[in-house]
Amino acid sequence: MSGPQLWPVASSVLPTSILAVLLIWSVCCGKVSATALSDGAHANMTELQKHVSFFDRNKDGILTPAETIQELLCGLLFWSTGFVAIGCELAFSTAAASTVHAALAPITSPPGSLPPYINIYLEYIHKAIHGSDTGAYDAKGRFVQEKFDEIFTKHAHIKPDALTLPEMEMMLLSNRDILDPVSWPAAEAEWQLIFQLAHDKYGFLTKKTARGIYDGSIFVELEEGRTSLHSEA
Secondary structure, eight states: OOOOOOBOOOGGGTTTOSHHHHHHHHHHSSOOOGGGGGOGGGGGSOHHHHHHHTTOTTOSSEEOHHHHHHHHHHHHHTGGGTTTTTTBOHHHHHHHHHHHHHHHHHHHSOTTOOSOOOOEEGGGGGGGOOSSSOSOBOTTSOBOHHHHHHHHHHHOOSBTTEEOHHHHHHHHHHHOOTTOGGGHHHHHHHHHHHHHHHOOTTSOEEHHHHHHHHHSHHHHHHHHHHHHHHHHO
16 A cells, blocks of 8 residues: 655744644644543634634644644654654654744734743634635634635636636735735645645635634544544555
8 A cells, every 4th residue: 555645834824824734733732631631611603613623632722832833743653643744844744833833823812912922822722813814804803704614616617616726826826915925835834735635635625614714614524534544554
C-alpha cells in the first residue's frame, strides 16, 4: 500500500492564517474524542467557538500551551494516523500549535490582562476574525446562513452544492477587501488548506463539508477517516 500524499505548505502562510492553522492543528495533532462536541455547554456557543472548542481538552474555555503540547505528543506517538496520514507535512504540523498561540493569545486575552499572553480564550475568539472572508461568521462569531449560502449560489457553477478549486479561487477574489490587502493571504491560505484536506475524490468541496468546518463537526469525520486509514494500513 503506497503512503499518503504529502501536501507541502509554504512557510510564508504560517503567520497570516489563523483559522487555517486551527484546522491543520485539529486534524493533524492528537486524538480528540468525538464526545467533545456533545458537551452541554456546546449548545450555547457561537459557531466560531464550537470550531475552536474541539481542541479544548478539559473544556474550561481556555486553550493552554500544555494542552497544545499534549496534542502534539499524541500526534508524534501515532504519527501514521496523525500528521502525515491526512496529508500534512510534519514540519508544518509541528509548528502549528506555537503559531496558534503566538497569533491568538494576544488577541483573545481578556481585557486588562497583562503579558505574557500564552493562553487562548474561547470567549474572545471572535476578535481573531479577519477581513476578506465570506461573512459566514458575523462580528461575534455567529453563523450567518445567508452568507454561507451565497458562497455556493454565487460561485458554484458546475455543481450547485459544491465548489471546484477554480470556483473557490474566484470566490476569494470577489471577497477581497481592497482597503484591507493584509487580510488577503489569510483568506487564501485558509481556503487552500480547507480544500486540500476536505475535497472529495472528484475534486469538489461540498456544501455539507464546508458547513462542518464552520462549527467544527467536520473535524470528527476527518479524525475518523484518519483512524480508518491507520487500521487498513
